[in-house]
Amino acid sequence: MILDQLILPWLLAWLMVGLGAYLVAVLDRLLATGSARDGSVWLAPLASAAWLMTQQATTTEAPDAPAWRLAPALYLALAATGLALVPWSPTLVGVDLATSLVLWGSLEALATVVIFLHGWSANAHLALIGAYRYVALGLSYLLISMFVLIGVALPAESLRLTEVVAAQTSLWHVVSQPLGLPLFLMVGLGLTFWGPLDLADSTDLSGGTAVERSGPPRLVWALARAAMLVAFSAIAATAFLGGWLGPWLPGPAWLLIKSLAVLVALLWLGRRLPRFAPERCVTLMWVVLLPLSFIDLIWAGAVALWMA
Amino acid sequence: MALLTLTTVLMATLGLGWLLQWLPARGQPKPTYPQRAPFLGGGSPDTHAWNRYHIRYYPMTLLLIAFEMEMMFMYPWAVVFVEKGAMAVMEMGMFLAILSVGIVYAWREGVFRWQ
Numbered sequence: 001m002i003l004d005q006l007i008l009p010w011l012l013a014w015l016m017v018g019l020g021a022y023l024v025a026v027l028d029r030l031l032a033t034g035s036a037r038d039g040s041v042w043l044a045p046l047a048s049a050a051w052l053m054t055q056q057a058t059t060t061e062a063p064d065a066p067a068w069r070l071a072p073a074l075y076l077a078l079a080a081t082g083l084a085l086v087p088w089s090p091t092l093v094g095v096d097l098a099t100s101l102v103l104w105g106s107l108e109a110l111a112t113v114v115i116f117l118h119g120w121s122a123n124a125h126l127a128l129i130g131a132y133r134y135v136a137l138g139l140s141y142l143l144i145s146m147f148v149l150i151g152v153a154l155p156a157e158s159l160r161l162t163e164v165v166a167a168q169t170s171l172w173h174v175v176s177q178p179l180g181l182p183l184f185l186m187v188g189l190g191l192t193f194w195g196p197l198d199l200a201d202s203t204d205l206s207g208g209t210a211v212e213r214s215g216p217p218r219l220v221w222a223l224a225r226a227a228m229l230v231a232f233s234a235i236a237a238t239a240f241l242g243g244w245l246g247p248w249l250p251g252p253a254w255l256l257i258k259s260l261a262v263l264v265a266l267l268w269l270g271r272r273l274p275r276f277a278p279e280r281c282v283t284l285m286w287v288v289l290l291p292l293s294f295i296d297l298i299w300a301g302a303v304a305l306w307m308a
Numbered sequence: 309m310a311l312l313t314l315t316t317v318l319m320a321t322l323g324l325g326w327l328l329q330w331l332p333a334r335g336q337p338k339p340t341y342p343q344r345a346p347f348l349g350g351g352s353p354d355t356h357a358w359n360r361y362h363i364r365y366y367p368m369t370l371l372l373i374a375f376e377m378e379m380m381f382m383y384p385w386a387v388v389f390v391e392k393g394a395m396a397v398m399e400m401g402m403f404l405a406i407l408s409v410g411i412v413y414a415w416r417e418g419v420f421r422w423q
């Protein structure tokens with residue numbers, strides 16, 4: 001009982017955090033250079049992680065030191081908690097919570113707090129600008145995420161992720177709710193401030209919330225961001241691509257393949273789309289994407305009633 | 309039990325993240341004062357960053373609160389949706405329609421322009 005209910009979720013979550021973050025670094029490099037001709041592509045992330053571990057951790061003149069330490073660790077903890085919710089097969093589930101969709105939503109909301117805290121606690125101007133920008137973005141994508149996830153819960157008549165997967169046995173939600181996955185991918189880019197939605201740690205702020213970060217804390221921050229991208233991919237694969245469902249292969253293998261597909265799509269979008277202007281981002285989210293998520297919800301409701 | 313497990317995952321990972329930051333850097337001397345000046349692209353800061361700051365987008369955050377309250381009703385609504393059928397559609401449709409008027413009004417007032 002201790003083994004399946006306490007140790008197993010830990011193992012699943014930490015394994016995915018470690019392997020997933022490594023994979024994010026490798027895949028992003030492959031997508032950026034277009035080929036693996038640089039032989040060190042597998043070793044490069046490990047080398048730069050080891051290098052960061054040995055570097056000095058700089059500080060600012062008057063930071064909020066405990067909060068500054070807390071922010072990267074808490075972001076990592078949110079990602080691990082999200083990964084613990086993912087169902088790998090009908091029986092292999094980290095934590096089979098009756099309200100796992102609600103909990104994932106609360107992790108997304110808490111991420112906004114943590115990312116703001118990371119920028120705020122440095123007591124540096126550029127970091128704080130990144131933090132304020134992120135709050136504008138974070139409060140805008142939150143509603144889109146909620147509506148899209150509620151749409152997924154409707155046919156399942158449950159907020160439990162395992163039942164959301166079970167409801168997709170006849171048809172995956174990526175087909176029955178065509179607007180859902182594209183909108184949710186935008187949420188994923190926002191949640192990890194990746195690529196086009198990298199407003200918090202962008203280069204025009206010379207690194208934004210992480211501008212004053214070096215050494216081990218910088219490594220933990222990068223690790224947490226990559227782990228959150230992995231957690232998001234796994235949740236997206238569960239909610240829209242039928243999770244463990246699929247022929248021939250066992251359930252966990254299907255979930256891995258689907259999560260990897262979402263992850264590659266996100267990293268590819270991150271490399272291909274230009275960064276949005278922060279002030280246009282809010283308009284885009286509220287005026288274009290939020291009404292689209294209403295349509296997605298109405299569509300999901302109509303389909304759920306028609307199929308019931 | 310499920311919530312307890314999740315709490316332990318959260319706390320253990322929090323501890324791991326903290327240890328990864330603290331262990332390698334524990335013996336390091338504090339950086340010198342010039343090194344600790346916040347980066348400003350060559351300029352030197354003459355104020356704290358924690359100053360009064362006008363968050364131009366604050367009306368948008370108020371609009372968000374209205375919708376977040378709505379989400380609270382939406383979670384239980386999602387569970388009984390198929391069972392209640394058309395009645396649930398009408399109820400939530402009315403609620404969303406009223407809130408959407410708020411978005412249109414805020415849009416007209418320039419809340420999302422953030423300038």
